[in-house]
Amino acid sequence: MAAAGTLAGLVAWPAQGRARTARWPVAALTGGSTADASFLKGIGPGHDAISLDQDWQGLESQLDRLAGYRLVGLLDPGRHTVVEAMLQARNARLLSLGSHQDGRHRISTAPAAHGVGAALAHGLARAGFEHQVAEAGLGPVAGSFTGVADLAAGDWAGLMGEALGRIAAGNWVPGEPRQLRRAGRPNSHSNDSLVSFVVQL
Amino acid sequence: MSNATILPQGVSKADFDKAIAEFKAIVGADWVWTDPEHILQYTKIMIPADEARHTPSGALAPASVEEIQRILAVCNKYKVPVWTVSTGRNFGYGSASPATRGQMVMDLKRMNKIIEVDPDLCYALVEPGVTYKQLYDYIQEHNLPVWLSMPLPSAIAGPVGNTLDRGVGYTPYGEHFLFSCGMEVVMANGEILRTGMGGMPNSNTWQVFKWGYGPYLDGIFTQSNYGVVTKLGFWLMPKPPVYKPFGVQFDSEADIVKIIDAIRPLRIANIIPSAVWVSHGLWDVAVMSKRSEVYGKPGRMPDDVAEEIIRKQGFGIWNVFAALYGTPEQVEVNWKMIEATFKSLGGKILVEEEVGNDICFQYRKSMFSGTPTLREFGMYNWRGGGGSQWFAPVAQARGSETLKQMKMTRAVLDEYGIDYTAVFIVGWRDMHHVVDLLYDRTNPVEMKNAHDCYAKLVKQFAAEGYGIYRTSIAFMDQVADTFGPVKKEINRKIKRALDPNGILAPGKSGIFN
Numbered sequence: 001m002a003a004a005g006t007l008a009g010l011v012a013w014p015a016q017g018r019a020r021t022a023r024w025p026v027a028a029l030t031g032g033s034t035a036d037a038s039f040l041k042g043i044g045p046g047h048d049a050i051s052l053d054q055d056w057q058g059l060e061s062q063l064d065r066l067a068g069y070r071l072v073g074l075l076d077p078g079r080h081t082v083v084e085a086m087l088q089a090r091n092a093r094l095l096s097l098g099s100h101q102d103g104r105h106r107i108s109t110a111p112a113a114h115g116v117g118a119a120l121a122h123g124l125a126r127a128g129f130e131h132q133v134a135e136a137g138l139g140p141v142a143g144s145f146t147g148v149a150d151l152a153a154g155d156w157a158g159l160m161g162e163a164l165g166r167i168a169a170g171n172w173v174p175g176e177p178r179q180l181r182r183a184g185r186p187n188s189h190s191n192d193s194l195v196s197f198v199v200q201l
Numbered sequence: 202m203s204n205a206t207i208l209p210q211g212v213s214k215a216d217f218d219k220a221i222a223e224f225k226a227i228v229g230a231d232w233v234w235t236d237p238e239h240i241l242q243y244t245k246i247m248i249p250a251d252e253a254r255h256t257p258s259g260a261l262a263p264a265s266v267e268e269i270q271r272i273l274a275v276c277n278k279y280k281v282p283v284w285t286v287s288t289g290r291n292f293g294y295g296s297a298s299p300a301t302r303g304q305m306v307m308d309l310k311r312m313n314k315i316i317e318v319d320p321d322l323c324y325a326l327v328e329p330g331v332t333y334k335q336l337y338d339y340i341q342e343h344n345l346p347v348w349l350s351m352p353l354p355s356a357i358a359g360p361v362g363n364t365l366d367r368g369v370g371y372t373p374y375g376e377h378f379l380f381s382c383g384m385e386v387v388m389a390n391g392e393i394l395r396t397g398m399g400g401m402p403n404s405n406t407w408q409v410f411k412w413g414y415g416p417y418l419d420g421i422f423t424q425s426n427y428g429v430v431t432k433l434g435f436w437l438m439p440k441p442p443v444y445k446p447f448g449v450q451f452d453s454e455a456d457i458v459k460i461i462d463a464i465r466p467l468r469i470a471n472i473i474p475s476a477v478w479v480s481h482g483l484w485d486v487a488v489m490s491k492r493s494e495v496y497g498k499p500g501r502m503p504d505d506v507a508e509e510i511i512r513k514q515g516f517g518i519w520n521v522f523a524a525l526y527g528t529p530e531q532v533e534v535n536w537k538m539i540e541a542t543f544k545s546l547g548g549k550i551l552v553e554e555e556v557g558n559d560i561c562f563q564y565r566k567s568m569f570s571g572t573p574t575l576r577e578f579g580m581y582n583w584r585g586g587g588g589s590q591w592f593a594p595v596a597q598a599r600g601s602e603t604l605k606q607m608k609m610t611r612a613v614l615d616e617y618g619i620d621y622t623a624v625f626i627v628g629w630r631d632m633h634h635v636v637d638l639l640y641d642r643t644n645p646v647e648m649k650n651a652h653d654c655y656a657k658l659v660k661q662f663a664a665e666g667y668g669i670y671r672t673s674i675a676f677m678d679q680v681a682d683t684f685g686p687v688k689k690e691i692n693r694k695i696k697r698a699l700d701p702n703g704i705l706a707p708g709k710s711g712i713f714n
Contacts, residue, residue, distance in 0.1 A: 056356075056575065077587045078578035084245070085290060085357035089310060089332075091262075093238035097245060101586045104643035108244065108252065110237035132643075136252065138237040138244065193491075193585020193641070200238070 023170030035157035042161020287329035295674030300708030356573035450517025458600030482511030586641025681711025
């Protein structure tokens with residue numbers, strides 16, 4: 001599918017969509033960045049929260065406990081590399097994987113998460129933040145999306161948290177343009193380099 | 202029908218669907234994937250290349266040698282190529298992604314049996330999916346008096362994959378292929394080859410005598426695509442009575458010449474029995490900090506700025522690390538020589554009794570004793586953005602080589618705005634000059650710069666006669682070319698003889714049939 005250069009046509013997320021019952025139990029994994037609070041707030045209530053220190057053994061046990069969950073994460077690249085290995089060993093299915101730095105976002109999505117890039121780009125543009133978002137979709141449905149706006153890093157973490165939380169809960173309509181609601185000022189601003197992901201355990 | 206959207210080159214959708222159905226009949230439907238949710242993990246790379254060029258058509262995970270034999274029969278039937286990974290942690294070299302788009306990843310993670318660990322003869326025989334952590338835990342649980350050698354990704358990587366890519370560790374057994382002993386290989390036609398003494402019925406010397414009889418074949422299964430290695434034997438180091446890790450800091454960049462020239466005779470004579478780690482201080486800073494915390498400008502960090510930051514953080518401009526192993530008497534004798542040598546050079550000697558609680562000392566101590574440590578992953582936070590490509594030319598272990606290679610490297614890094622985060626790892630007679638090209642993959646300009654930078658480094662180093670010991674999936678062809686057309690052609694002839702349909706990892710190390 002051709003890249004979309006415009007964000008026109010995005011529609012607000014329907015109220016019934018937000019209220020839809022989660023189809024998956026959701027856990028959130030964060031690593032102590034300044035963006036954690038926004039990210040977790042974006043995901044919303046009703047998830048198990050795990051904060052990762054260097055206790056890798058402890059994380060192994062936590063992951064064992066989370067079989068059948070969808071795990072939403074936001075970690076620095078170093079920690080993510082290790083967590084990713086643990087997840088792959090568990091045969092986890094990866095739905096979305098994003099790198100975020102200095103207002104730039106590069107996201108790879110499986111079909112169940114298609115459209116995250118568009119939604120993030122729209123949310124940031126609406127709040128007037130400078131950003132660049134590239135989404136590479138893998139799968140037969142949505143192809144790829146690239147959105148670049150000429151417009152600061154903004155509350156990308158809150159927006160990503162909301163989008164990924166919906167995907168994790170099974171309340172995301174893949175590929176359909178959606179407007180995320182968290183477009184205000186960030187609760188906590190972060191230019192840290194971070195990696196976001198959603199996996200099904 | 203499969204839900205595949207990417208097909209192997211030259212394979213029709215109908216044939217691919219038939220192959221997938223037959224793969225599922227062999228390994229079970231739960232272990233064959235063409236859905237994007239499973240493929241996506243195999244597309245995650247750190248190297249400066251477009252994921253699309255290395256996206257697999259699917260993945261499958263056999264659980265036995267017999268299943269691999271049957272899979273290869275299907276691959277031959279439908280000409281479906283498979284890219285084999287053991288644990289798939291080839292960070293900075295392509296991770297688990299194939300050299301070319303559309304290959305099926307054959308992930309051997311389910312084949313994770315520790316078949317044998319012999320504490321008397323000090324060897325192990327393992328399957329490809331075994332991780333260093335798994336083997337380390339096994340040794341600890343059984344209280345076996347042996348040590349492992351592992352590369353920097355340690356816990357999450359595995360001995361088979363690392364050895365087959367000719368990776369290295371940091372104990373006296375750190376040259377992993379050198380200390381391997383006996384392979385089991387499934388050939389493209391399904392035959393099973395056991396190398397060395399392994400071909401003999403009832404032999405009990407497979408893991409103790411490397412050479413067997415006739416041509417020694419193990420080497421052709423490393424950095425190659427001539428077979429699927431399903432078992433690997435390797436030697437373990439006996440746990441030493443005394444372990445004495447040490448560091449030496451030097452405060453001037455020009456000291457590198459005398460450092461290497463002093464290490465060489467100590468290393469060749471085995472007075473220092475392990476590889477010697479000599480990192481530039483910016484490497485150590487990068488492990489412990491984020492670049493944005495210490496320097497905010499683009500471009501390669503100027504050397505004077507780097508030196509100021511290095512000193513401020515308490516590192517040497519050069520940081521030597523190695524270790525001694527043996528009886529108290531052996532260690533004492535060798536330590537006297539080493540201490541005298543480095544003192545005469547003006548180095549600041551660090552020993553555990555004085556700096557044992559230092560984080561950096563602790564993790565290097567782990568590295569040199571084959572204990573898993575994940576500290577080095579901090580480097581991926583230096584630039585951020587998930588980009589890493591290792592540039593690792595080989596040099597003679599001579600001080601003069603260091604300055605020449607550093608000058609060449611920095612000139613190219615300057616052009617592309619990449620920091621000099623590097624280490625010299627001194628082997629018995631060689632050095633690996635390992636430079637981690639860290640860049641931001643979210644920034645298309647940085648990604649292109651990192652790609653072009655690496656390509657130029659390979660070209661310029663080759664022009665000076667320097668080869669690369671290992672490279673990533675994006676540069677295998679270019680690096681293979683630097684070793685000459687005759688070698689490339691012989692590699693191809695062997696490939697054609699052993700794998701006429703080209704089903705095993707086409708493009709690995711630049712080898713196609």
